[in-house]
Amino acid sequence: MLLKPTTKQEEILLRTLVEHTACFNAVCAVGWQKRCKNGVTLHHETYRTLRVEHPDLPAQLLIAARVRATEAVKSALNRLKKGSKTSCPHGNLVPIRYDARTYTFHPNASVVSLSTVASRQSVEFARNPHADRLLAQATGFDSADLVYRKGRFWLHLVVTIPDASFSPTGNVVGVDMGLNHPAVTSTANFLGEKRWKEIDRRYFRLKRALQAKGTRSAKRHLRRLSGKVHRFRRDCDHVLSRRIVDSVEPGTVIVVENLNHIRTRVKQRGRESRRRLHSWTFAQLRSFLKYKAVEKGCVVVGIDPRHTSQMCSCCGYVHRSNRRTQSRFLCRNCGFELNADLNAARNIARKYLASSGMAATGGLLSASLSCQP
Structure with a gap:
């Protein structure tokens, strides 16, 4: 204050x-x-x-x-x-x-x-x-x-x-966090703003130009820009985590991927993709999401991220070529087609259900995990 x-x-x-x-x-x-x-x-x-x-x-x-x-x-x-x-x-x-x-x-x-x-x-x-x-x-x-x-x-x-008391209602919502779509829930909510990506690119281009210039005034500008970029990303994570929490009901289990060491595990093609991966504040986003969820009476849990983007959320078939493009998922086994990020969000919820032994019945759960596009 x-x-x-x-x-x-x-x-x-x-x-x-x-x-x-x-x-x-x-x-x-x-x-x-x-x-x-x-x-x-x-x-x-x-x-x-x-x-x-x-x-x-x-x-x-x-x-x-x-x-x-x-x-x-x-x-x-x-x-x-x-x-x-x-x-x-x-x-x-x-x-x-x-x-x-x-x-x-x-x-x-x-x-x-x-x-x-x-x-x-x-x-x-x-x-x-x-x-x-x-x-x-x-x-x-x-x-x-x-x-x-x-x-x-x-x-x-x-x-x-x-803390608000957590009274489980049986609702489970998977959240796929990514670079193209900041967050996609298994209930088909595509959260985030397209303009965030362009603003981040603009800041990067300005930073690169100032570093190339190298004058004293450019270095002063770089120091100011560093704080501005930090505050922008922090605000984006606050907005995104708030929208995720607002999209669920009290008593919901919010499932996310454990993305620890993702920068060393994942190989991105292209200079811009690598830059965006190494500047991705996924840990900060998860920390914001966790305390906002507790305030609403929800809980955030993590699951193993392996194969969530390659598995079909309808039949469970896993293959690398199921994901045809960044946004298109087409199962080679059953022909099920869906947005790739939404498919991954449903798989995240399924993984938690399989690990906890819960049954996919009722409310948001059955709607989010159905085989309908």
């Missing part, structure tokens, strides 16, 4: 971030120099010195800086151990992680109380309908990160929301 501090509070928050970052960098330097990633050891090595150097910074925020620095050093040392090129972690205005002892959230008053270098500060925050809906469901407030970005202060608040 967006904070709305006064001019004096902005100076105090900024000074708090600066001193917190100085402690973070100091702990990282000690940990990197001594190749130490143990939090207790780093605490004994740095705490007293940093308390003297930063007397205005609350002790709990200093400890929060040490904890974050320990995580950064541990990650860097692990990368170094694997042979990757890395250097000592160093941050600029590192976000502060507040806990129950260093901040108090007052949703009704639209105020949050934060520990700073100038004692506690009560800062107002802007409300929005989405946040209000989540705050109304929250049963507890956990940690919160104070972030300074583009001249604004943001508070990333972690709240505890009770």
